[in-house]
Amino acid sequence: MTATILDGRATKDAIFAELTPRVSALTEQGRTPGLATVLVGDDPGSHAYVKMKHADCAKVGINSIRRDLPSDISQEELFAVVDELNADPACSGYIVQLPLPKHLDENAVLQRIDPAKDVDGLAPLSLGNLVLNEPGFRPCTPAGIIELLRRYEVPLNGAQVTVVGRGLTVGRTLGLLLTRRDVNATVTLCHTGTRDLAAEVRRADVVIAAAGSPGLITPDMVRPGAAVLDVGVSRVDGKLTGDVAPEVAEVAGFLAPNPGGVGPMTRAMLVSNVVEAAERTVRR
Numbered sequence: 001m002t003a004t005i006l007d008g009r010a011t012k013d014a015i016f017a018e019l020t021p022r023v024s025a026l027t028e029q030g031r032t033p034g035l036a037t038v039l040v041g042d043d044p045g046s047h048a049y050v051k052m053k054h055a056d057c058a059k060v061g062i063n064s065i066r067r068d069l070p071s072d073i074s075q076e077e078l079f080a081v082v083d084e085l086n087a088d089p090a091c092s093g094y095i096v097q098l099p100l101p102k103h104l105d106e107n108a109v110l111q112r113i114d115p116a117k118d119v120d121g122l123a124p125l126s127l128g129n130l131v132l133n134e135p136g137f138r139p140c141t142p143a144g145i146i147e148l149l150r151r152y153e154v155p156l157n158g159a160q161v162t163v164v165g166r167g168l169t170v171g172r173t174l175g176l177l178l179t180r181r182d183v184n185a186t187v188t189l190c191h192t193g194t195r196d197l198a199a200e201v202r203r204a205d206v207v208i209a210a211a212g213s214p215g216l217i218t219p220d221m222v223r224p225g226a227a228v229l230d231v232g233v234s235r236v237d238g239k240l241t242g243d244v245a246p247e248v249a250e251v252a253g254f255l256a257p258n259p260g261g262v263g264p265m266t267r268a269m270l271v272s273n274v275v276e277a278a279e280r281t282v283r284r
């Protein structure tokens, strides 16, 4: 037996096809959505992600604005860029690519993002809305994971989900989203302090690997038929490697590979949030 692939690229394309008429309708009213990206420094991986996001925008007819900033930019200078995007009517929403260089205060930057433009869903107000069950932008990777499972009809209601990794962009926020009443999963959130990772993974119906530790999840840890989603990326000898060992495909029922799984879904959710931001914006 070999796992059914949870194809994030095809699912992203399907979502883009659904978004395109909404973008066209906005454009006909002179309200074309616009996504801005803020990239500080020259990390090659971050550059590649930002480039993909702009290509996605072009594909669905969204305008894009790019702010590539030097790695030695000061906190005040970065605030000025954020303020400018907050004020720019052509920018429906934007993301500040994380992580930022160490000399910058990441939380202070996230706090300065206009909540109406926080399409990444990582600013404090969006996170608060998520915890309080209020409407608001959802973080793109967790939203993409749930959407991918939903479209492949992998049940989450009452399911045991083991999430490995507690980072803000995936594990921490995914736990919050999965345990909401409308999703209704039981979540175990594992991290480097977890005593017996193999045992926690073994009892899961769904495993989300977002630790950034190459090959961490091995076939002996996976219950036959379980859904396994590989979200971690690390560079090993210049090659991108996921958190899930390749042999897991022979045990799992469903597998979201990396690349080709959750990454494209993150971008699909970002574009979806931008369209929503533009739709919500009232004309002045």
Ligand SMILES: Nc1nc(=O)c2c([nH]1)NC[C@@H]1CN(c3ccc(C(=O)N[C@@H](CCC(=O)O)C(=O)O)cc3)C=[N+]21
Pocket (backbone or CB within 6 Å): 048, 049, 052, 095, 096, 097, 098, 099, 120, 122, 140, 141, 169, 258, 259, 260, 261, 262, 263, 264, 265, 266, 267
């Ligand atoms: N504020 C913020 N928000 C983010 O959403 C954010 C971030 N910072 N920092 C970095 C991570 C990483 N990230 C990815 C998005 C898409 C792919 C993606 O689409 N990858 C493709 C292609 C990979 C390839 O072939 O090179 C795939 O997995 O198939 C990957 C990684 C978003 N991030």
